[in-house]
Amino acid sequence: MRPMPSRRHAIADDIRDKISSGRIKAGERLPSEAQLASDYAVSTATLRSALAVLHGEGLVEKIHGKGNFVRYPLRRITYLGGGLTPRTKPSADSALRVSVRITNLQAHGQLIGLLGVSASSPLTEFLCLSHQGKSPHSLARIYVPHELALTDVPTESRCYEGVEAKLAELRPPLAAVRERVTARLPTPEEVTTLRISSALAVLAITRVAADRTGRVVEAALLVLPDDRTDALFTTHHVTHEGTSGE
Known part of the structure; x- marks a missing residue:
């Protein structure tokens, strides 16, 4: 049996899917971390860990004092x-x-x-x-x-x-x-x-x-x-x- 994904990866997968499907568009600001943690019924630490996965993939960027945004695809x-x-x-x-x-x-x-x-x-x-x-x-x-x-x-x-x-x-x-x-x-x-x-x-x-x-x-x-x-x-x-x- 395939192991169940961790909660942080499940959250990252869901947000990633929303980005790839266009439900969340490039340049759009994500809800606040507190709001996302509430929506996914997890602690703020778990939510930030999920966002860190997306930061590492280059899908989401955090702008100090403004929040997390979907990154425009950067050209190589x-x-x-x-x-x-x-x-x-x-x-x-x-x-x-x-x-x-x-x-x-x-x-x-x-x-x-x-x-x-x-x-x-x-x-x-x-x-x-x-x-x-x-x-x-x-x-x-x-x-x-x-x-x-x-x-x-x-x-x-x-x-x-x-x-x-x-x-x-x-x-x-x-x-x-x-x-x-x-x-x-x-x-x-x-x-x-x-x-x-x-x-x-x-x-x-x-x-x-x-x-x-x-x-x-x-x-x-x-x-x-x-x-x-x-x-x-x-x-x-x-x-x-x-x-x-x-």
């Missing part, structure tokens, strides 16, 4: 690594926009090692948060030495590459890029910023770019939630044909 993007220029390949109808916040700060923590600078060296941070509609999609923090930072980077862009293209106007040409990809759970700050479940894995990509002298001119920390991101790395082998002299 593909991070294209292995090149001098970072690129993302969104689906045709993803309609992502990127907001940019620029902050001047001093090198600290891992930034010292990533950029190869001394503590308190002046840096500029470009915090790029992409959105699909009203829902946060992914997060990137780009750090450059302060003297290489432009002041006219747009605060709104249609893509992460648009921000990168603007930064490339001042920095030297890139000669080497090192990318490290890690799958991990999000930090509390990332959970809040991206409105994702603390149980949803993210792809954390650390990208360090150097010029022809070996100087690091940019370090980027990207956080891409697993439910909307793929990563593709392509290696290009260049063969040099030798010539023989007489």
